[in-house]
């Protein structure tokens with residue numbers, strides 16, 4: 320068709336359209352618009368129908384959801400719910416959606432298959448207050464700062480190399496504890512309390528060994544024990560302010576207020592340590608601190624890093640303090656509670672105690688003191704530690720993870736921002752995985768795999784994936800060396816008339832409900848073995 324013909328056709332068409340024709344056209348437009356909207360709505364609802372549902376879970380009440388029914392012993396409560404609702408379930412916690420994962424397969428989906436998506440935390444208000452706004456390793460979002468912090472701690476404080484270089488500190492503190500138990504021989508001692516102080520002294524020596532000395536160090540120890548234990552208790556408490564952000568300013572349970580008080584105490588100590596160190600630096604010159612054996616500690620390393628112009632992510636004083644907090648809080652309770660539970664299980668099973676002591680006599684001998692170098696030759700003792708971590712994982716729900724995007728787990732939708740609890744405690748006691756799961760039987764780890772690797776979702780007391788515990792090497796050394804020394808040097812029994820009570824008490828770090836009081840009696844007459 321020539322352009323002149325088509326133009327004239329158009330012209331004819333235009334002139335032949337009456338006003339009636341115009342209303343017909345508008346009607347057609349309206350109809351096609353309505354059809355398009357209808358089609359879009361149909362697609363949306365089809366998509367919704369196709370998208371997977373939320374996990375099942377117990378019915379809650381309007382507004383409060385399942386909050387009124389939460390049992391303070393969250394690990395056992397969640398395990399009971401899982402028996403009804405399966406390996407992934409949901410709980411409405413006020414405005415927040417809680418997801419509980421209770422099987423190796425679903426744990427793998429969270430911690431391995433969707434590792435990056437779940438490598439974030441849902442920071443509770445208590446965590447934000449205590450850990451400098453959550454700018455530490457435990458609560459930081461997955462990103463460059465978190466990566467840098469983990470690398471710094473992993474390499475400079477918690478690697479095998481770094482730990483080897485401070486063996487003397489561990490040895491000194493453990494020997495000191497042996498001396499204390501010798502003095503108390505024949506009387507009941509609070510095992511957990513003493514081991515907390517031992518671990519704490521090791522960690523604070525590693526952090527700022529060259530700064531605090533003598534009496535000051537002792538009083539710091541007493542101060543910290545109470546503060547760390549209150550802090551982990553507050554962190555584990557469900558907080559209404561977290562579940563109803565609009566109520567947060569009222570702090571109805573007073574958790575924020577109490578945490579602020581504790582945080583101030585910790586900050587005061589950190590500030591004092593930093594100021595003393597800077598003063599020493601000014602008085603003695605920085606060379607003496609870098610080179611001096613006594614001052615080669617983590618604080619000095621962090622202060623040096625802070626001054627580095629070209630550090631990839633600049634370390635601030637706040638970041639520095641947040642890291643000190645992580646090491647103190649992450650490393651103390653978890654390790655000393657492990658030692659306490661293991662000692663309780665061992666005392667409760669004389670055959671296990673006998674096996675350990677036999678192994679120690681073969682490897683260490685009756686005339687020598689246990690050294691850390693003996694540990695790799697003590698497979699039975701290692702199995703005892705693993706079995707204790709199976710039955711009593713100190714962090715029973717891991718530290719809650721939080722997906723940065725909506726994703727699918729176990730065939731259900733897990734929305735972005737949910738608080739995801741992984742019940743490692745329940746997985747460790749699952750009769751489908753473990754023979755006689757409630758029995759303390761170290762033999763099961765003598766012949767089977769008990770490695771903390773990313774493939775093992777039957778057993779992961781330290782978590783798995785990117786947010787896995789950064790202190791595993793330190794924890795293993797502290798727990799094994801302490802157990803070996805206590806059991807080589809002493810026989811242990813309960814005070815007369817007492818029965819062993821192994822009840823656990825939930826907290827972000829789980830502890831023994833009733834502290835272990837046990838009576839040590841020295842096994843050797845050679846006093847040199849108790850120095």
Ligand code: HEM
Nearest residue numbers: 456457649650653654714717718781782786788789790794
């Ligand atoms: C027996 C002792 C210990 C146990 C059972 C333990 C267990 C755990 C668990 C389960 C997690 C959480 C993993 C997750 O959320 O997926 C964790 C995280 C962490 N642990 Fe440990 N831990 C122990 C000792 C230590 C020690 C000695 C330190 C340091 C001195 C430490 C520092 C940390 C830190 C900083 C995190 C946070 C990691 C992150 O979010 O990236 N822990 N630990």
